[in-house]
Amino acid sequence: MTALVQAAALGKTFAGGVRAVDGVDLAIAQGETLGLVGESGCGKSTLARVLIRLIEPDAGALTFRDRDITHLPDRAMRALRRDMGIVFQDPFGSLNPRMTVGQLIAEPMWIHGIGDRAARRARVPELLGLVGLLPEHASRYPHEFSGGQRQRIAIARALATEPAFLVCDEPTSALDVSIQAQVLNLLRDLQERLGLACLFVSHNLAAVRHMAPRVAVMYLGRIVEEAARDRLFAAPQHPYTQALLSAASEPGSERRTRIVLKGEVPSPANPPSGCRFRTRCPRAVSRCAEEEPQLAEVAPGQRVACHFPGALRPEELSAP
Ligand SMILES: Nc1ncnc2c1ncn2[C@@H]1O[C@H](COP(=O)(O)OP(=O)(O)OP(=O)(O)O)[C@@H](O)[C@H]1O
Ligand code: SF4
Ligand SMILES: [Mg+2]
Structure with missing residues (x-):
């Protein structure tokens, strides 16, 4: 199994000496979902962001497609970013309220120079369909949607550049309990259908169990246990x-x-x-x-x- 994403002794210490991530080893294969679970503040979000280099690590090594990206400069990182997506917890804060849904979904393609204007415009309804929304939603604004729908928009945006690796950081924690399962099922469906490698972060064990065939448990900046889901929950x-x-x-x-x-x-x-x-x-x-x-x-x-x-x-x- 060759890893798509690999971390070796990876670390990130914040100002004040907070060792949010401290010596993490993990590997995620192409098309594989790894669940990451642990109490609030244990470093899950920091690790997730370091893995896609939204935060630069200050210890250890990080590779993506066998390429060392630990300290890859921003300019070189930018080209790689289209291969990495992230869905955040808060679908309200992560979508610019002044942009239409169509613009929000087309923007990552524009940033990465994918297709011409017509091609990008044509891709928007496809992406909306992928996440269970309608073509006519493209001309509306985020505030016109419910939390669950906004998270669908955020997912479409994250998938617009056809990434190989998707980080989902508590993607349903801010949603009504009644719609969490729908969004989880959509994510699991998309992960399988598109063959995405995925890091699924949650403090909710049931959600992690639902989503991830392999699970890592984090405590105070470190992975303390990692196993296949069934093994982890049984023994x-x-x-x-x-x-x-x-x-x-x-x-x-x-x-x-x-x-x-x-x-x-x-x-x-x-x-x-x-x-x-x-x-x-x-x-x-x-x-x-x-x-x-x-x-x-x-x-x-x-x-x-x-x-x-x-x-x-x-x-x-x-x-x-
Ligand atoms: N930008 C930052 N500057 C300083 N400290 C930070 C920063 N981001 C996170 N931390 C600290 O790093 C530690 C890990 O935070 P992190 O957000 O990664 O945890 P988490 O497991 O995602 O928690 P939660 O479940 O609440 O989302 C915490 O002590 C947090 O206060
Ligand atoms: S028994 Fe294991 S988990 Fe408990 S303190 Fe010792 S090393 Fe840590
Ligand atoms: Mg977090």
Whole structure:
């Protein structure tokens, strides 16, 4: 499997010393969807933006189509950008209210010099159709649409340049619950139909499970576990993944005991020594404070960054 997007020890530290992304290794193959899940502030959006170089990394290496783009200058990046799309959480903020839907969808093609004016104009109704909107919507303005429809417009815009890699950063979190499933299904459909590689970011485990055959779990700037979806949900090995799944499961819906996590999420500007999860981990021992666990394969395709991976025992679950 050759990766379309590959990150090696990738990092991004913001002013103030916030290590939002800190030593991330991951690979996404052509046509593959990787889900990225974790609590608020763990660095999902920063990682997503670094992967398409909306943010320049300050550690590690990033390749796209086997080309090193870690520090590729803006001018060279611009040509690559047509191969990368992003759908943001907020379909209100991401669409210029002064442009018509047709202009919004044609703009990326114009920016990248794709087709002439007539060709771009002809492509707009096709893209509208792709996302379940109508040709006559092209002459309207974003405020005339509902949140779900605006997100469809944002998706059409992201797909206008026929990217190979699409980042979806909480694409349905701002939408009414009643229409979230429609937009998720549309995205999954398009991903399959167009053979897109996709990073699907969400704090919602159910959405990630619906969308992504492979899932990575992030905690305080690092990937702590990565596995095929079915394996991750059936046999999570990192204590944090188990805590996340347990917190999300409906009482009675699964045979999983609820794990109550101790303590607050530590500051990403000053993460705990050794394993970052140790201040909340029911299994932590002194080694966890001294030695940082690296991602290692514990089962085929399942990688875990923990010195003591495996299902938590009942006495660990009832730890104070
Ligand atoms: N431009 C920035 N400047 C300084 N700090 C930032 C910036 N962007 C993000 N951060 C910090 O980096 C950390 C990671 O933020 P990020 O937005 O990537 O998390 P997230 O997992 O996407 O969270 P959420 O689920 O709330 O969207 C947070 O501590 C955040 O405050
Ligand atoms: S390394 Fe130690 S503290 Fe970290 S998750 Fe594993 S057991 Fe818990
Ligand atoms: Mg985010």
